[in-house]
Every structure is written in C-alpha cells, then in structure tokens.
Amino acid sequence: MELIYTGKTKDVYRQPDGSYLLRFKDDVTGTDGVFDPGANTVGLQIEGAGRAGLRLTQFFYEKINQAGIPTHFISANIENNEMTVHPARVFGHGVEVILRYRAVGSFRRRYGAYCSEGQPLDGYVEVTLKDDDRHDPLITESALEMLGIMTRREYAQLEDLTRRIGEIVRDELARKQLELYDIKFEFGRLGNDGRIGLIDEISGGNMRAYRHGSAVAPLELEQIMLS
Amino acid sequence: MELIYTGKTKDVYRQPDGSYLLRFKDDVTGTDGVFDPGANTVGLQIEGAGRAGLRLTQFFYEKINQAGIPTHFISANIENNEMTVHPARVFGHGVEVILRYRAVGSFRRRYGAYCSEGQPLDGYVEVTLKDDDRHDPLITESALEMLGIMTRREYAQLEDLTRRIGEIVRDELARKQLELYDIKFEFGRLGNDGRIGLIDEISGGNMRAYRHGSAVAPLELEQIMLS
Numbered sequence: 001m002e003l004i005y006t007g008k009t010k011d012v013y014r015q016p017d018g019s020y021l022l023r024f025k026d027d028v029t030g031t032d033g034v035f036d037p038g039a040n041t042v043g044l045q046i047e048g049a050g051r052a053g054l055r056l057t058q059f060f061y062e063k064i065n066q067a068g069i070p071t072h073f074i075s076a077n078i079e080n081n082e083m084t085v086h087p088a089r090v091f092g093h094g095v096e097v098i099l100r101y102r103a104v105g106s107f108r109r110r111y112g113a114y115c116s117e118g119q120p121l122d123g124y125v126e127v128t129l130k131d132d133d134r135h136d137p138l139i140t141e142s143a144l145e146m147l148g149i150m151t152r153r154e155y156a157q158l159e160d161l162t163r164r165i166g167e168i169v170r171d172e173l174a175r176k177q178l179e180l181y182d183i184k185f186e187f188g189r190l191g192n193d194g195r196i197g198l199i200d201e202i203s204g205g206n207m208r209a210y211r212h213g214s215a216v217a218p219l220e221l222e223q224i225m226l227s
Numbered sequence: 228m229e230l231i232y233t234g235k236t237k238d239v240y241r242q243p244d245g246s247y248l249l250r251f252k253d254d255v256t257g258t259d260g261v262f263d264p265g266a267n268t269v270g271l272q273i274e275g276a277g278r279a280g281l282r283l284t285q286f287f288y289e290k291i292n293q294a295g296i297p298t299h300f301i302s303a304n305i306e307n308n309e310m311t312v313h314p315a316r317v318f319g320h321g322v323e324v325i326l327r328y329r330a331v332g333s334f335r336r337r338y339g340a341y342c343s344e345g346q347p348l349d350g351y352v353e354v355t356l357k358d359d360d361r362h363d364p365l366i367t368e369s370a371l372e373m374l375g376i377m378t379r380r381e382y383a384q385l386e387d388l389t390r391r392i393g394e395i396v397r398d399e400l401a402r403k404q405l406e407l408y409d410i411k412f413e414f415g416r417l418g419n420d421g422r423i424g425l426i427d428e429i430s431g432g433n434m435r436a437y438r439h440g441s442a443v444a445p446l447e448l449e450q451i452m453l454s
Contacts, residue, residue, distance in 0.1 A: 093340055
C-alpha cells in the first residue's frame with residue numbers, strides 16, 4: 001500500500017487492487033484554534049475527530065449511493081479510520097463546489113454590501129479552485145471552460161448533483177433539528193466513461209450547521225447526527 | 228451646480244438641466260507610486276493626467292456613439308477637464324465589467340495555476356463589485372441575479388456590449404501598434420426605459436496596453452493614441 005498524498009485532514013494510499021484508501025486524521029481546518037470549514041490551515045486537533053468524520057461520511061455516502069447518485073465510496077472501516085474508494089480524476093488540480101442555503105462565511109465576506117448575516121440564499125452554487133497559495137479563488141463557469149478545467153456540460157451536471165446531494169444532507173440534518181447553512185463538496189470523474197461523482201468526505205468539517213440560531217461545531221454535529 | 232460625489236480620479240456634479248458633469252483630476256490609481264488599473268487607491272499624481280484621460284475618453288466615446296451603442300456621453304470641454312453626461316442608474320452600488328484578451332493582473336493572480344503570464348484569453352468577460360472595503364470581489368452571473376443586482380437578461384446584454392466596445396478600443400489601439408491586454412468598463416441603466424449604456428471614462432487608467440511586449444503607461448498610451 002503506497003502513500004500518495006498527505007492532506008490536511010487525511011492521508012491517501014493506493015491499494016494493489018486499484019482502489020484507494022483514505023485514512024482520516026484528527027486534524028481540523030481552522031485558524032488560531034477556531035474551526036472554519038473554509039480555512040486552508042489545520043487550526044486544531046480534536047481526539048476522535050477523524051473517526052467521527054468517517055462515521056458521518058459513511059452515513060451520508062450510503063444514503064447518496066442509495067439515491068443512485070454516482071460517488072467514489074466503496075466501504076468504510078471505522079475501527080481503522082479508513083475508507084475505501086474508487087479512483088477518481090479531479091477537475092484541473094481540484095475544485096470545490098459550495099452550496100449555500102444561507103449567507104455566512106466567505107459569501108458574506110465578499111458580498112456583505114448586498115446581504116445580511118444568515119440571509120436565505122436558496123441553494124446558491126459556486127465553484128472555487130483548490131489552491132492554497134492563491135486562497136482558493138472563486139471561478140466562474142466561463143473561466144472554468146476557457147481554462148480547460150471542465151466543460152459547460154460538466155458544470156451543469158455538477159450544479160445538479162450538488163443540489164441533489166445537498167438536499168439529502170439538509171433533510172438528514174433537519175431530522176435532528178439542525179439547519180444546514182452551507183456545505184462544500186468535491187467531485188471527480190469516475191470510471192472509464194468519466195461520469196461525474198462525489199468524492200472526498202462529507203463530515204462536520206465540510207459544512208456549517210446551526211441549531212436554534214447557533215453554529216454547531218463539527219464534532220458536536222457528528223455526535224448529534226450519529227446518536 | 229452641486230458636487231454629489233468625489234471619486235478617486237474625478238468629481239461628479241449635478242447640473243440644473245438634469246445632466247451630470249464629470250471633472251477629471253490628475254490622480255491615477257495605483258500602489259506605492261506604481262500605476263495599476265485594478266488598484267483601489269490613488270497611487271500617484273501626474274500633471275495633465277486628467278486632461279489626457281478626458282481627451283482619450285472623448286475619442287473613444289465618439290466612436291462608440293457612432294457605432295450605435297448606448298452611452299452616457301454628451302460632450303467634452305477639454306479646457307475645463309469636464310465631460311457632460313446623461314444621468315445613469317448603476318447596478319447595485321456599482322459593478323465593473325472586465326474584458327480580458329490576455330492573462331495579466333488579477334486574473335493571473337487568481338488563476339496562475341492554470342495560465343501563463345500574457346496567455347491569450349479571447350475576450351473573457353467577468354464582473355466585479357465596486358466595493359473598496361471588500362477589494363472589489365469577483366461575482367458570478369447567478370449571484371448577481373440572486374442578490375438583485377441585475378437580471379440574467381441584463382447580464383447577457385452587458386457581455387455583448389462589453390465585447391462590442393472592446394473590439395472598437397482594441398482596433399483603435401492596433402492602428403497605433405498597441406495591443407489591448409485588458410480593459411474595464413462601467414455600465415448603467417439610462418433614460419426612462421433603463422436601457423444599458425456605457426458610463427464613466429475610457430482612458431489609459433482603465434486598460435492595459437502593450438507595445439512590443441512591454442506595458443505602456445496610461446499617459447504614454449494617451450499621447451500615442453492622440454498624436
């Protein structure tokens with residue numbers, strides 16, 4: 001088993017059978033010890049964060065697979081903090097797709113002159129480049145096409161999948177009296193036909209959830225969802 | 228005559244007949260004394276910059292008006308550094324439309340992982356909000372619509388007008404062996420029907436032009452164009 005990538009919150013190994021293994025770590029993105037799903041730095045370590053993230057990831061992936069939406073998920077081994085996935089080819093050097101139900105975080109920082117904190121946004125989708133050195137810049141559909149990162153057809157599929165997956169996550173959170181404010185996904189091209197599927201994790205660190213108007217921390221979110 | 232706005236490079240007055248008067252100043256945007264058309268600060272003062280900017284603005288507006296494209300331009304009084312214009316209502320608190328023929332400036336800073344300096348971009352259009360405090364953030368067509376800044380139909384018109392006006396400017400520069408790399412425009416809704424028209428200036432400070440692969444400073448550009 002060959003280590004091929006060391007990420008901020010997990011390590012990636014290639015397995016002899018062609019599948020990949022993601023090992024979840026206890027690192028959480030944030031700044032100065034405060035959790036921020038949009039941050040590019042590891043801000044803190046929380047014991048058990050990796051396992052809780054993997055358990056929630058498994059929980060959502062099983063529902064998304066059941067809904068017939070393509071994903072890279074094969075199986076999870078909770079004891080070892082490991083998830084086995086199909087290989088996927090990312091768009092360019094990787095993009096993030098953000099789905100926003102309420103105006104918080106970087107959306108509010110950018111467009112604060114036009115929206116109030118927490119204002120409903122009705123499933124707004126935007127794409128950023130995974131590029132730590134350039135602070136994950138926002139990119140338009142037309143620039144994604146022009147720079148050869150994805151076609152307009154792929155963009156439309158990405159938007160559609162994002163909204164469908166977002167609804168699944170939002171509905172599951174709502175069952176626990178949690179409101180999903182925003183969530184970020186990663187997608188890749190799967191298999192020989194290059195069909196677009198969800199990749200990476202779907203844990204508390206990828207989303208902002210609120211309960212009675214207050215933000216719920218990732219580990220707490222995972223405890224609520226998995227209880 | 229009532230002063231209603233003091234801008235970075237000009238002041239705006241309302242006239243008794245309902246038209247507006249723009250008085251061009253000798254201030255140029257930039258940082259630490261170096262010209263940068265994307266900068267939000269006045270970086271330097273250059274004697275005669277206001278008049279040269281106005282002369283070039285008049286030069287282009289007359290050609291754009293002749294092409295039948297709506298603009299706010301009525302007349303220019305070069306001696307007084309003044310331009311008389313129709314009133315216009317901006318989109319939201321104002322947006323800038325950037326037309327890019329080559330990858331330089333903020334495009335390169337954002338997407339440097341996907342393009343080389345000066346790479347051709349074939350008339351790429353993007354919109355930023357005029358918001359100094361938030362560093363003029365990039366905004367997508369769908370966010371412009373969602374936040375009530377403009378409709379999708381207006382966005383399409385804006386893109387079309389931008390490309391048509393850009394071609395006029397690019398062709399005029401080419402006559403003087405100058406290559407237009409990028410240019411920023413402002414648009415507003417004109418008259419009772421709210422038709423979209425070009426507003427603001429079109430001077431050396433709004434564009435990047437190159438000659439034999441080297442950037443041409445705004446005042447030099449104006450001297451070349453008007454000689």
